[in-house]
Amino acid sequence: MVKAAVLGAAGxxxxxxxxxxxxxxxxxxxxxxxxxxxxxxxxDLSHIATPxxxxxxxxxxxxxxxxxxxxxxxxxxxxxPRKPGMTRDELFNKNAGIVSALITGVxxxxxxxxxxxxxxxxxxxVPIAAEVLKAHKVFDARKLFGVxxxxxxxxxxxxxxxxxxxxxxxxxxxxxxxxSGDTIVPLLSQTTPPVSIPEDKVAGLVNRxxxxxxxxxxxxxxxxxxxxxxxxxxxRFAEAVLKAHSGETGIVEPTFIYLPGVPGGAEVLKxxxxxxxxxxxVELGPGGAVKATNPLIAASEAEKKLLEVAIxxxxxxxxxxxxFVQASxxxx
Ligand SMILES: NC(=O)C1=CN([C@@H]2O[C@H](COP(=O)(O)OP(=O)(O)OC[C@H]3O[C@@H](n4cnc5c(N)ncnc54)[C@H](O)[C@@H]3O)[C@@H](O)[C@H]2O)C=CC1
Ligand SMILES: O=C([O-])CC(=O)C(=O)O
Numbered sequence: 001m002v003k004a005a006v007l008g009a010a011g012x013x014x015x016x017x018x019x020x021x022x023x024x025x026x027x028x029x030x031x032x033x034x035x036x037x038x039x040x041x042x043x044d045l046s047h048i049a050t051p052x053x054x055x056x057x058x059x060x061x062x063x064x065x066x067x068x069x070x071x072x073x074x075x076x077x078x079x080x081p082r083k084p085g086m087t088r089d090e091l092f093n094k095n096a097g098i099v100s101a102l103i104t105g106v107x108x109x110x111x112x113x114x115x116x117x118x119x120x121x122x123x124x125x126v127p128i129a130a131e132v133l134k135a136h137k138v139f140d141a142r143k144l145f146g147v148x149x150x151x152x153x154x155x156x157x158x159x160x161x162x163x164x165x166x167x168x169x170x171x172x173x174x175x176x177x178x179x180s181g182d183t184i185v186p187l188l189s190q191t192t193p194p195v196s197i198p199e200d201k202v203a204g205l206v207n208r209x210x211x212x213x214x215x216x217x218x219x220x221x222x223x224x225x226x227x228x229x230x231x232x233x234x235x236r237f238a239e240a241v242l243k244a245h246s247g248e249t250g251i252v253e254p255t256f257i258y259l260p261g262v263p264g265g266a267e268v269l270k271x272x273x274x275x276x277x278x279x280x281x282v283e284l285g286p287g288g289a290v291k292a293t294n295p296l297i298a299a300s301e302a303e304k305k306l307l308e309v310a311i312x313x314x315x316x317x318x319x320x321x322x323x324f325v326q327a328s329x330x331x332x
Contacts, residue, residue: 003072
């Protein structure tokens, strides 16, 4: 029996993501938590004829505790989205506190759950989550994931457009690094099956993958950022974790992880100048991350340059998250 919780479930991502989880046959209980509107969202979803029993919780009456108790997987899209002209880092001041409070709940009430962080800036919110879990002595790096699947989804979609592949799902592209602008590095040279991208299109394609989020923020014109594509991507990653949990083998998905705590992570760590967090394709198993793969060694010369830029940017983002918790750890 699997209990899943969505924290931030009434939001732009939270609602469609909860809908997808409600349709998932691997989920038996679905708890929706938000500071607003979850009773309504849960009532609505509960009419769908699938087995997952769906309930909604608000902060009153120990709602977070009730949502989290007994949870096997917690997906977190709680927090503010960007408006045009903002960077993801500018969400830090609001979202750092939201994520650390929610993870404190995870540490208390479902410390063994898989935790999937969607809230931005992912490059900092994942280190925040890890530090909070460490402070509560319940950190298991194999179960904490920064969700970078939207970058992976965009890489397939945009590359398929250029090479004339009608079904983007057929293209697997390792996207590594972090989740913002030039910290996102698609390793197009390792696309499987191999594709031939015209030389003059590569830089534009890389840029579109790196800044795909801005494309949506601009198009939504003040009404938020990617929600539906993110729900798709977030569900894809959650489903991969649940399939691996149920014993399915051979599942590999890129995700932003704490390298020192995951088998294979030390190899990657050496290659990224000692950064402790980095997204790489990770093999998943019943306990979470089983092995971090290392596609960096086979990167092309041009990709190595992109990696240098990503590493420099990530350093500050990660330190900011770690310092936020260390400065406030007395309050946890
Ligand atoms: N990792 C990724 O690839 C992506 C991440 N995002 C990020 O996901 C987050 C959510 O985006 P949207 O759903 O579009 O925003 P939204 O504003 O539509 O929804 C956020 C929800 O979080 C709730 N919330 C706020 N504080 C909370 C708390 N303390 N506890 C529980 N819930 C709380 C709000 O009430 C709201 O319902 C943003 O930070 C956004 O930047 C968005 C797209 C892609
Ligand atoms: O761009 C944003 O702020 C939301 C996001 O992370 C994405 O769409 O990749």
